[in-house]
Amino acid sequence: MNTLRTKLTALLVIAILVVVAISTVFFFYVLGPRPERRGEEAIVAEIALILELLRGGSGTEGSALAGVRSNPPEGWFDPVASRMLTRAMEARGEAQTVTVYQPEQGGAGSASVRLPDGRYLVLPVHMMPPPPNNFSLILGGWLLLITLGTTGVVIVAVYRMTQPLAIIEKAVAEIGPDGELPKLEETGTTEVRAAAVAINRLSARLKSSMESRMRIVAAAAHDLRTPLTRMRLRAEFLEEEREQWLADLSELDRIADSAIRLVREEVEGAGSEAIDLHTLAQDLTQELQETGLNAELLRADAVTVVGQPIALKRAVRNLMVNAATHGRAARIGVYAEAGKGVLVIEDDGPGIPEALMARVFEPFFRVDPARQATIPGAGLGLAIAHEIVTRHAGVLSLANRPGGGLLQRVELPRAS
Template identity: 55%
Template sequence: MRTLRAQVTAILVVAVLVVIALANGASFFIARPNWPPFGSRGSATAILDAVALATAVPPDAQVPILRASPPSGMIDEMETQRLAEALARLGQPHPVRAVLPPGGEPRVTAVGLPDGRWLILSGTGMPTPPPGPPGGAMGFAVWLAFMILGVTGVVILAVHRLTRPLALVEEAARRIGPDGELPVLPERGPTEVRAAAAAINRLSARLKASMDSRMRIVAGAAHDLRTPLTRMRLRAEFIPDEEERGQWLSDLAELDRIADSAIRLVREEVEGGTLETVRIDRLAADVAMELKEIGLDVALLAGVPAYVAGRPLSLKRAVRNLAVNAATHGASLGGGARLAVSADAERVVLVIEDDGPGIPEALMGQVFEPFFRVDPARQVKIPGAGLGLAIANEIIGRHGGRLTLSNRPGGGLLQRVELPVAEAGQGADD
């Protein structure tokens, strides 16, 4: 009942049923103004008129409705009391009995006269109630059920047609892929649905054009930096002071890393291609071995056969970035990086932890922003452009996974990668 469609349907069904009930009640009272009887005054007056006429009849007259005793049968106590109270309110409390004769005959009313005789009247003088619905209570229940089902069905169809544009927007949002692009919707159906689909398609096209333009600008700027950096590196080689030359070459190397990282980030955002079955535990082992060869302390502590669908080079780049991040920061405090791979029926989990300084909790929400560094003054003690986590997060997100970071209770950072298990199970990698 939390969806707009369910709420509108419930409101309309209740409103229609209330209107039907009020209309049926109004028509019932208009067709039968004398029902139900709201008092017994009319009935008591009619009885008193009959008593006045019967009193004038001589005692020795043979009149069928005048008897020496009331008729036999079961007495209707409720009706008898009602008639007695009505006669008492009119100031003439005659003895009265409402009798149900044996044999299923109609009910009669017996009224005692002052001379001891009893006046026998058919019925009670009350208006006859209207006939009930065909089939009694069961027939009424069936009629009510059909009416509720019919009204509900019509309302559901009407609300479904009215809310189709909203459902179209919801479906488009659900179908947004890891690359953030909106799907192209078919522009068919009623006018409102076609208008909603056309608006979503225009929005998708404009967003894609804006993202492509941004990517081209970043890639072009990073690429154009390569030429002046190369010229500056050549000039720096001719600086006679060795210490100053080393500082120039170090700064130029950092600029080169920034440009290279920017190009890689753009490439990950626009890269496509077919997916392959990748064995993550072997990929993590390869990364650990490569980083060990260049002097970084990286170890694979645990690994089980785990398969994901993805692009091997991109996944390897993401794992390498995370492992380098852990190894370099862990080395600053005399530690290293430790990798572990586990898997269940639905997901593959890669955990990378280190013994470094961690990340302040206040900055944890900014770690995936491009060029993010914990040190706001950018006093770079550890080489890097601040794009490693951004690139890794982009790659993992495009593979339908999730990257989360948290500080370890004993110190250091824990990087957790979750990826969906490949549907095909073992692949050609075996």
């Protein structure tokens, strides 16, 4: 089965076997002692010596491996084996010193005992060779291989086990300003595919829910248009409080229109393009001046950003109109900073109380509805501007100026 559990189990088993096999081969065949030859020759030499003694042979010189010799055998002296055999002889009541020599090229060793006439009795012996001089280095290398191999297996296993969590973390980190989750590829193991499918399903449901809410708001605002139109026609025939009726109907009409535009900005799918922020500020300043509003462009650095022209123009217009109406004057400046374009709008109004500053981007919010009832608007200008700037990966912030008035600051990423 193509599951993470099955693959992880197989990976652990295979990896551990491979690591142990490589370490064993490295230990015995690379750093370890050479393997000894088989002992058939030594056994045959012992049998031949015993047969010669039974036949009454003189035993002047035995075979190459066993017999009575005038000289000790060749090879390097093995003190450990010699001490072991000498102690074993003393335990049997024989006070004989046994000397063991090991061959240079491997094979059976030779144990010799000096006879009273000065000759040596030589017999083949098979004893465990002593540990090599670099035994600590060999053991350290073997442990290092085991450690590195096990660490590699654990790293791979943990990575595979946490891959679904990494997919979720990546999806959350890539949530766009519009709140939509990225589309994930539904490939990989069963668990990875299940995580991708769940995230994609969640994204689709969230998008459908948001679109459904937007359609409800748009439909409700659109449906207000019909009764408002009928009421406006009827108000034309009223004699008393005709102007008040028309003013209230106009206010309701502006609220419905702002709600519809807010929904359109939310679901707008127009493509992005390069926008000259300084040119946009110049055009809007001239537009406000032509309508009789107090607006002045103080500085206009050449800055290019990427976004949707209609939406971004609507956001900046809302901010400038707020400054020119609520703040009695709008002074605009466009600045080029490191990696971003900045649009600053200052006014001479009363500002916003610090206690209400956290609510300025709420729809239909007004600082003092009773005092500002004569100012046109539905309280959606800042909400729409904040939504548009946020969807352009920008930041809209408001602050009270020390000398009075409000400062609106828009930061947008510059086009590369």
